[in-house]
């Protein structure tokens with residue numbers, strides 16, 4: 001009988017020590033919620049809720065000279081995958097064969113699917129970009145593959161200054177560092193914010209260009225009204241290629257009749 005009492009007591013003690021996961025999760029949730037609130041500049045956790053991706057006017061870090069619109073997003077989607085922009089490859093066999101998406105592969109989270117992305121000088125694709133290899137006639141030092149690993153372009157609206165080093169952009173962390181804007185960072189003197197500065201340099205670096213062929217043969221000029229596009233493109237026309245003009249307080253680029 002004494003044994004039975006002991007066992008009963010032991011069971012009572014054990015069951016009172018029982019781990020209560022519900023209670024623990026609830027207290028962790030509360031702790032997390034108060035930490036989020038504490039860290040919110042507005043003291044409201046909603047500050048950290050991201051806007052929907054088509055809620056253009058609420059996307060952060062927009063360049064006031066170049067606000068995001070539905071039309072520009074549609075145009076950007078075309079250009080990101082446009083191998084026709086591959087106008088200035090090292091050798092003709094790679095002419096019009098690469099684009100931003102050669103290195104930023106959407107199905108790989110906008111990363112290359114291998115250590116380095118290869119645009120010009122690359123050949124083939126493989127599963128999700130994993131087996132792009134050296135194109136005929138190129139040696140390794142001639143291909144466009146950057147020393148640093150590519151970054152994703154997902155949610156880059158949250159980036160103020162781009163690249164691993166934050167080099168690009170005349171805004172935010174780079175304000176007051178003008179004396180260091182030399183070499184690649186020279187583009188910051190245009191006054192553009194991080195993403196635009198990145199794209200201007202990215203175009204040159206990745207051997208992409210917009211020229212008469214892209215504009216007039218591929219039909220971009222038909223879809224984008226010329227008067228609106230030209231101030232952005234022709235001010236710095238050099239040889240057969242167009243470069244973006246300085247930011248101007250001009251009307252936003254309007255794209256017409258894009259059939260998507």
Ligand code: HEC
Pocket residue numbers: 080099100101102103104117118119120144145146147148149150151152153156159161162163164165195198199202203206208
């Ligand atoms: C040859 C491969 C390659 C191609 C082609 C390429 N990128 Fe990148 N991209 C990179 C690499 C590598 C980095 C990171 C470089 C660094 O930080 O030094 C990067 C960084 C970026 C970033 C910065 C992201 C951040 O969070 O700071 C953006 C934006 C971007 N690329 C957009 C583009 C666009 C748009 C194009 C086409 C116009 C393009 N890239 C073409 C390799 C590539």
